Amino acid sequence: MRREDLVAAALLMVGTPFHAQGRAPGVGLDCIGVVACAARQCGYEPQDRQAYPMRPNGELQPALEAQLERVGQPEPGDVLLMAIDGAEPHHVAIYIGNNEIVHAFITARKVVKQTYTEHWRRMVVAVYRFPGVE
Numbered sequence: 001m002r003r004e005d006l007v008a009a010a011l012l013m014v015g016t017p018f019h020a021q022g023r024a025p026g027v028g029l030d031c032i033g034v035v036a037c038a039a040r041q042c043g044y045e046p047q048d049r050q051a052y053p054m055r056p057n058g059e060l061q062p063a064l065e066a067q068l069e070r071v072g073q074p075e076p077g078d079v080l081l082m083a084i085d086g087a088e089p090h091h092v093a094i095y096i097g098n099n100e101i102v103h104a105f106i107t108a109r110k111v112v113k114q115t116y117t118e119h120w121r122r123m124v125v126a127v128y129r130f131p132g133v134e
Contacts, residue, residue, distance in 0.1 A: 001039075001042045001044055001077075001130055001132055001133050002077075002133070003075065003133055003134065004077075005041075005042045005077075006038055006039070006042055006076070006094065006130070006133070007076050007096045007097065009037070009039075009041040009042055010034060010038045010094040010096060010102040011096065011113065012025065012041075013025050013026075013029060013034050013037065013038070013102065013104075014102060014110075014111050014113050015110055015111060016028065016104070016110060016111040017029075017109065017110050018030065018105070018108070018109045018110055018111070019033075021033070023037060023048070029111055031091050031092045031093065031104045032048070032060075032092060033104060034093075034094065034102065034103060034104050034111055035092050036048045039130060042130075044130055044131075046067055047063070047067060058088050060088075060089055060090055061088075061126065064079065064092075064128050065128075067131075068129060068130055068131070069128060069129045069130075069131060070126055070127070070128055070129075071127050071128065071129045072127065073127070074127045075095070075097070075129070076095060076097035077094065077095070077130070077133055078094070078095045078127050078129050079093070079094060079095075079127070079128040080092060080093045080094070080095055080101065080120075080124050080126075080127055081124065081125050081126040081127070081128065082120070082124055082125065083123055083125050084123055089126070091123070095116065095127075099115060099116045100113055100114065100115055100116055101113070101114055101116045101120065102114075
């Protein structure tokens with residue numbers, strides 16, 4: 001799996017409406033849906049749980065730890081795990097390089113490409129990489 005392919009797959013989802021537990025690019029996605037669908041488009045089959053609670057419950061980080069490699073600084077194609085408002089980590093984004101991320105952002109009501117500002121950096125609790133990414 002190549003970084004460029006993950007980034008391209010994530011960018012194809014920009015503009016897709018936000019939909020809780022959504023897994024349909026172009027139709028409806030949530031933040032995990034963006035990551036899972038990008039991975040699938042690149043030939044990686046993540047274990048994906050669609051029926052999960054909307055409130056943080058501590059399940060997301062262990063699920064990522066079981067499937068991805070934890071790394072230090074993000075590189076294009078890496079997954080950023082975030083804790084918003086000091087809660088349990090419950091949001092993810094794909095770092096696409098050039099100081100930008102792609103994620104399904106409920107406030108925007110769609111998948112967006114945004115600048116990876118200090119605001120977002122402060123929320124990151126871990127960075128993950130798909131196994132075998134080049």
